[in-house]
Amino acid sequence: MIGQVLGDRYRIIKELGGGGMAVVYLGQDMLLNRNVTVKVLREEYARDEDFVRRFRQEARAAASLNHPNIVSVFDVGHSGGQHYLVMEYVEGTSLKTLIREGRIDLRAAVAITHDLCGALEHAHRRGIIHRDVKPHNVIVTPEGRAKLTDFGIARAVGSGTISATKMLLGSVQYISPEQARGESADARSDIYSLGTVLYEMLTGRPPFSGENPVALAIKHIQDRPVPVQELNPAVPAALASVVEKAMAKNPALRYQSVAEMAADLARLFASLPQGDGPLGSKRRVTSRRLRPAGYAAAAFVFLLLLFAGWWGFKAFMHVPEVTVPDVEGMEISAARRVLESNGLRCQIQEVHDATVPKNRVIKQGLAPGSRVKKGRWLTLLV
Known part of the structure; x- marks a missing residue:
């Protein structure tokens, strides 16, 4: 596994350990240039549909969690017969x-x-x-x-x-x-x-x-x-x-x-x-x-936030609405241009789907035809 690249993105650097289901490696995300932890399902289980299902359940469950005391899950994929999970690398x-x-x-x-x-x-x-x-x-x-x-x-x-x-x-x-x-x-x-x-x-x-x-x-x-x-x-x-x-x-x-x-x-x-x-x-x-001594400070902060929220709401109500265009299936750069021309901004989230050509929009976060405020961010899955 050492030196192997999974999903054209994650290079395996060294083995860190493992458990009953998987082997854990230190990897490098070549796209974002950062270290990651890569968990690869053991070969004897990769052919077992039940184990593969449990492995994917792990990914779906863990990916929904975002907390400073939980190791984040970044990606899940399948490459060359191997199922893998990409997680935050934690020094410790x-x-x-x-x-x-x-x-x-x-x-x-x-x-x-x-x-x-x-x-x-x-x-x-x-x-x-x-x-x-x-x-x-x-x-x-x-x-x-x-x-x-x-x-x-x-x-x-x-x-x-x-x-x-x-x-x-x-x-x-x-x-x-x-x-x-x-x-x-x-x-x-x-x-x-x-x-x-x-x-x-x-x-x-x-x-x-x-x-x-x-x-x-x-x-x-x-x-x-x-x-x-x-x-x-x-x-x-x-x-x-x-x-x-x-x-x-x-x-x-x-x-x-x-x-x-x-x-x-x-x-x-x-x-x-x-x-x-x-x-x-x-x-x-x-x-x-809060301790009693903290109540006054908390109340002051709350009032500041309330005041700021009121002004922000007034400003938001004066922002014009635009119609969300359909960009699914488009190449990323073309989709970005279409969205920007309609007053919308986009953020890209990469997912693995072998059935869709590379750099194509698989799904957009807002349904085409929706009416949203101008300047709204739209997530594109590519």
Whole structure:
């Protein structure tokens, strides 16, 4: 694979690692001249229609997410019999590696978990359950910020469940009891897995160990982990309680949303001692609620925005309307000229479609004949 170019755009530079379904490479986007992460479906699965379908589901789910604590997905394609996914390249270290090296202090553990709460809340609001939250799928930047990656088994709620597909997905060391039983997963399943990740950051080990996946799954269903404070007496009771609540066997007894968990983490962060580890000591974790001292400033900003919005609305109402022309099938430069002559601007979004000639407009973002304000931006898929 090294040196190979996928989709006439992504040059493979070196292998970074891999999972059960795919191999991960460092690549170069030759069009935009930037480094990217390229995930290529393993050859033994590329011929399996079911695996290919799951791989494309990953792309569709992950591409709908745009959050600073989620690794962005840029492109998905098929080239030379290989299915690939192109993602943001993040400079950083796997959380699993940092835990193994003992580089996570209490404040870092809380800050990282708070970051992951933000990532999961963004996904859950869009009906997406990660289903595979684990330290291996978290990259921590040199500044200590966490980014969640590998929505490889995430699926939009309503498009199927684990029990429906008869598959038990996720890494067993971090799997929720309901997933271990083959039942459907929801947002609270991700919360349980996030609790196991926090447990491991605080104690240096996963909550359960076993000789095989079946034994591990049974422990998640039946056993209680060794209390966090027995393994690490430095963990305050309030933080241990967060772990215990997140890892409740009964989903109804867990946090009902990651926002609730994030609020508890934000409240206790300031009381944690400054650690001497390289991560977390300079991070600030804040609750979504404003402190009383911030109300006046927030109100002032709100009034400014309201005033600016009123003037902007008045100006907008005086902008004339134009009719959107039909540019589908046109060459890009011709389509751009037609749009500009009608008082419209365009932005280009590239997609892979082998049935359409290169540099031709596949679809336009606004229907031909629509009436819009002059100067409106129109997205062209090419």
